Amino acid sequence: MTLGADDLISLGLVAPERLDEVRRVAARYSVALTAEVAELIDPGDPSDPIAAQFVPAGAELEDDPGDLPDPIGDERWSPVPGIVHRYPDRVLLKPSLVCPVYCRFCFRRETVGRKGAMLGAAALARAFDYIRARPEIWEVVITGGDPFLLSPRRIEGIVETLGAIGHVAVIRFHTRVPVADPRRVRAALVAALRSEKAVYVVIHANHPRELTPAVRGAVGRIVGAGIPVLSQSVLLRGVNDDPAVLESLLRGLVAMRVKPYYLHHPDLAPGTARFRLGIERGRALVAGLRGRVSGLCQPTYVLDIPGGHGKVPLSPSAAEPGERAGEWVVTDRDGVRHRYPPGPGCRG
Ligand code: SF4
Numbered sequence: 001m002t003l004g005a006d007d008l009i010s011l012g013l014v015a016p017e018r019l020d021e022v023r024r025v026a027a028r029y030s031v032a033l034t035a036e037v038a039e040l041i042d043p044g045d046p047s048d049p050i051a052a053q054f055v056p057a058g059a060e061l062e063d064d065p066g067d068l069p070d071p072i073g074d075e076r077w078s079p080v081p082g083i084v085h086r087y088p089d090r091v092l093l094k095p096s097l098v099c100p101v102y103c104r105f106c107f108r109r110e111t112v113g114r115k116g117a118m119l120g121a122a123a124l125a126r127a128f129d130y131i132r133a134r135p136e137i138w139e140v141v142i143t144g145g146d147p148f149l150l151s152p153r154r155i156e157g158i159v160e161t162l163g164a165i166g167h168v169a170v171i172r173f174h175t176r177v178p179v180a181d182p183r184r185v186r187a188a189l190v191a192a193l194r195s196e197k198a199v200y201v202v203i204h205a206n207h208p209r210e211l212t213p214a215v216r217g218a219v220g221r222i223v224g225a226g227i228p229v230l231s232q233s234v235l236l237r238g239v240n241d242d243p244a245v246l247e248s249l250l251r252g253l254v255a256m257r258v259k260p261y262y263l264h265h266p267d268l269a270p271g272t273a274r275f276r277l278g279i280e281r282g283r284a285l286v287a288g289l290r291g292r293v294s295g296l297c298q299p300t301y302v303l304d305i306p307g308g309h310g311k312v313p314l315s316p317s318a319a320e321p322g323e324r325a326g327e328w329v330v331t332d333r334d335g336v337r338h339r340y341p342p343g344p345g346c347r348g
Contacts, residue, residue, distance in 0.1 A: 002100065003038055005031045005056065012043045013055055025056035029271070030102040030113025034181045037101055040209055049207045049239040052275075054101055060271035069110050071267040073308015082119040082127040086310060090139040093127055095119045095158065097145035100181040105236055105275045107267035107304070112145055132165050139170040148177035148189065156192035163195045172200040174232070179205045182218035190225045202230045202261060206240050208248035216256045223257045230261035233299065235285070237266075237277045243288045250289070250297040260299035265314060268306050279303070283316045290318075291333035 005026040008014040014022055025031065033054040040050045070076075077086040084092035097108070097117035106112060119127065131137050140162050147155065162168050173193070177184050178201075193199050201222050205211060223229050231253050233240065240246055250260050263286065266276045286301040301315045319340070322329045326342025 002032045002034060008033075008055060011038055013038060013041055013051065018058075021058040022056050025058065025060050029056070029060060029104075029109050030099075031056050032099070032113070033101045036182065036212070036214065037180050037210075040212070047238060049245075050209060052238050053103055053105070053206060053236070056104060057274075059274050060104060062273070063270055064268075064273040066268050067270040067273070068268045068306055069270060070308075071107050071269050071306055072304040073306075074108070076308040080126050080130050081123045083130050085130075085137075086308060088136055090141060091131060091137055092141045092143050093131070093158075094144050095124060095127075095142065095147055095154070096150060098149050099144065099146045100149060100177055100184070103176075105234060105266060105269065105272045107269045108145075109269050109271075117145060128161050128165075131162070131168065135167040137168060139172060140168055141172045141174060143174040146175050146177055147173055148175040148184065152186075152188040152192040155189065159193060159195050159197075159199065163197045168197065170198045170200065171195060172202060174202045174204070176204045178203045178218040178222065178229075179210050179215050182212070182214040185218035185221055187221070190221050190227075193222070193225070193227055200228050200230060202232055203258065204232050204234075205249065205253065206233045206236060208245065208252045211249070211252040211256065219256050219258060229258045231258045231299070232262040232264060233260070234264045234266055234275075235277065235282050235301070236275045238275065241277050241281065241285060243285060243292065246285060246289060247292050247297075250293055250299070254294075254297050260297060262311075263299040263301045265301065265303040267304055279314060283314060286314075287316045 003011070005022045008022060009016055009019055037050065037054055041055070042048045074084045077084050079085055082094050084094070096119065097112045097114065099112055102113055131140060142158060159171060162171050203219065219229055233249065235241060240249060253260050265279060265282055266272065282301060289298060300313055302311045303314050304311050319328050319330045322339055324342065328340040329337050330340050331337050
C-alpha cells in the first residue's frame with residue numbers, strides 16, 4: 001500500500017496544522033511512502049531519521065543558491081529517452097520514474113513520479129537499439145525511479161533482451177523496493193532476474209532502522225537465488241551523519257550478505273539544503289570508519305560532480321608522498337604516521 005500526503009495526517013505523522021505545508025510541497029515534488037516505512041517512524045520524535053527521509057517538510061520549498069534542478073547532469077548525457085550514457089562502457093536505463101517511496105533528498109526529484117513516468121514500448125525499443133548498436137557498452141544499470149516496481153513479466157523481458165545482446169556482460173538493478181516494500185520481493189520477481197549474464201542488485205538504505213526482519217527476508221530471497229546484492233547509502237545530515245549510526249548501518253548490511261558499495265555525498269538537488277554537510281565532515285566520518293569496521297563494511301565515499309562530470313572518490317587518502325623520492329608516509333587508523341620505503345627501481 002502506498003500512502004500519500006493526506007494519509008500522513010491520519011497516521012499522526014504530520015500535525016493537522018501542517019497539512020497546508022505538506023500539500024504545497026506535494027504540489028511541487030512527489031510524495032509517497034509505504035506502510036512498512038511509515039511503521040518505522042516515531043511520531044513523537046521531531047528528529048526521527050526515517051521521517052526526515054520521507055515526510056515532506058516546508059523547507060523543501062526554500063531554494064538555495066547552490067541548488068541545481070538536474071544535479072548530476074542526467075539530461076546532458078541522455079542521447080535517447082530512458083538512456084543516460086555518461087561513461088564509455090556503461091549506460092543507465094530508466095524504464096520507469098515511479099518509486100515506492102519518494103525520498104525528500106532525491107537527486108532526481110524534479111522528474112520522479114511525474115506524469116509520463118513510464119517509458120513506452122517504442123521508447124524502450126529505441127533504448128535497447130541504442131545499447132545494441134554500441135559494442136563498448138559492457139554494463140547496463142537499470143534504475144529510475146525504481147525498476148522493481150515493474151511487473152515480473154516486464155523485468156524478465158528487460159533481462160532477456162539485455163542478456164541477448166552479446167557485448168552486455170553485466171545487468172545491474174538499482175532499487176529501493178527490498179527496503180521500502182520488502183513484501184514485493186516475491187518468487188516471481190526473483191525468478192525474473194535469472195540470466196546467463198551477471199545480474200547484480202544494488203539496494204538503497206540509509207539508517208540501520210530500515211534493516212527490519214522483513215527486509216532481511218527480501219534480501220535473503222535475492223541472495224539465495226545466487227544474485228549478489230550491494231548497497232548504496234546517502235550521507236545525510238540528521239539521518240546518518242554519526243559514526244555509531246553509520247557503523248550500525250554498515251554492519252547490518254554486511255550481516256545480511258549485502259556488500260556496501262557507495263556512500264554518496266548529498267547532491268545539490270533543489271530544496272534539500274537541510275540534508276547537506278561539508279565534504280570535510282564527510283571525510284572525517286569516513287576516516288573514522290577505518291578503525292571501527294572491517295574492510296568488508298567499507299563503502300567508497302563518492303561525489304557526483306555537479307553538472308554531470310561523473311563520480312569521484314572523496315575518501316581521505318591514507319598515503320602521501322614523503323620527503324625522499326619514492327618514499328611514502330602512511331597514516332594508520334589511530335592517526336599515527338609511518339614511513340614506507342621507496343620501491344625497487346626508485347632513485348633517491
Ligand atoms: S527511491 Fe531513488 S529515485 Fe526514488 S525518490 Fe528515492 S532516491 Fe529518488
